[in-house]
Amino acid sequence: MATVEYRNIVKNFGAVEVLRGLSFQIEPETFTVLLGPSGCGKTTLLRLTAGLEIMTSGDVLIAGERVNDVHPRDRDIAMVFQNYALYPAMKVFDNIAFSLQVRKLSPDEIRRRVGEAAATLNITDYLDRYPKELSGGQRQRVAMGRAMVRDATVFLFDEPLSNLDAKLRAHMRVEIRQLHDRLGSTSIYVTHDQIEAMTMADEIVLMHDGEIEQIGTPDEVYDRPANRFVADFIGTPSMNFLSGEVVADNGSPAFRAENVQVSLPDSVPATSGRKITCGLRPADLSLSETGSINGKLILAEKTGADIHLHVAVGDRNIVAVVPRSANVAAGQTVRLAIDPAKVHLFDAVTQHRVN
């Protein structure tokens, strides 16, 4: 039930600038995902929030209060570490109970809370074991349990699912999100996995090289990426980019490149000759006799649910996702079409979104 606010956060490790002046605010009870490639500073930002790292300049506010000088102990946060950091010399019960024991809660209350957390996480049978006797997934649950019993105002997660197998990961995504909804807490979740971000987040903060590229809901980030980096990072298979220019086609704007002509919405100024990068999501492309993107099919990849077409257009390869019913064979010429409203345009120089 607390906001978390970052004001001009700068963090240098020696001469290395890791965070370059971040400012944003996290609303109470939201599930915010810090998303970005490895090394962009996500963990560092999380550690600053917890107070485990001292920032070079800037302020962190939790529930409106500046916490720069508040000890991690007193920030009322719970954190799940990337490597779990369980206490190996303690049984699972004590691992989960430790924070409560430190706070001198009554043994009955401790047993109740640990029991509850263990039941939710399905680890009741393992309370008597040592961490070394658990599987990776079970350890992950213990780490979650340790945070859960805390009743903290802010929960921090650092890539908690990154070492689990795909199936367990998908399962835990749902569980963590449900847990968040049940506890009604404010959660900040770090990941480099865009699927995790898209499926779990209320709000995504997309980071790159210590800066924020875009903040928005998963839909906003997907539908209106603020720049080429975001467009490239979100979505699988990733967006196709074509370099070309805007032309006026009978008075209405269009994008033109070699073998490509795509109509654009009328809102785009038809300034002829403007250099531009056009982004087309593979799923937005469709096979069409009247399509104005011409190419030669190099490979049709069947994934089961649909087919990924790799098409050579001019000197570029683009990918289109089409239904499995499509009747195509490698080597043939194909025509692809796209709804003008779904075209993403980026300035060729600044890479910022222009439509």
Next chain:
Amino acid sequence: MVGPRYASTVRQIIAWLLVALFVFPIYHWVTVAFKTPKEIFDKPPNVWRFTPTVENFEQVFGISLGFGFGDVREVLPGGGNFYMAPRVWDSIVIAVFSTILAVTVATLASYALSRMRFRGQQHFVNWVLSTRMMPPVAVAIPMFFLFKNVGLLDTYTGLILVHSLMNLPLAVLLMKSFFDDIPKEIDESATIDGASRWLIFRRIILPMAKGGLAATAVLAFIFSWTEFLFVLTLSQGSIQTVPVASSTFVTSIGTAWGNMAALGTASMVPAFLFILLVQKHLVRGLTLGSLKQ
């Protein structure tokens, strides 16, 4: 062609030969303890067949083992004494307490060195290590005068302090390397859980470092158990550890080999017991289970 089974047999034989090479001197020393003076000097040495006697032990420990009774307080030809039971006791007291002291101080110091950041930290670590590079003989004489002035000469306290001091540098570095292996996220997680530094150390880190504690304790104990120079210079007879006491069997008139071997053999027992005691903690993988695989 050499088959794998043949190769493994050869390896085993070589291993056994090597073990025999290392164990034989100890075996020989032990047999000497059970021989009469005449048998000790048999030529060629009779390593396997002799009539065992416990006379040497009876003399050294002043107890009759039921096979005869010598005068246990018999004065050696050089004016010394055969009776060494108190010397073993001295050794145990000094080794045990200096080990406890060194390990305690080293553990606290090395945890701080491993976890806390302060100016000149690396210099401090180097300085700690450098104290061990100084040859003990260089400080033995100054230490003698120092001890004489403060009244520590010929006391348990003095020798315990010196042995702890000599053990500290290695103990600190050894323990530090164990603490360094424990990921700092474990401390951090406990901090966020609300624990104080001391509580984290006691409840979480120390139990993880048990293997390190055991290894450090063994090293410290063995150092003290075998140390010669400081005990020689800083004691004047009323306290004497086994190594120095052993040297008193060498007199101007002759050497009491049998008694010396008996004392040496007996002195292996406490060290051996101590190692057995801590051995089960000498396990690897101290972070087992804490982290993702």
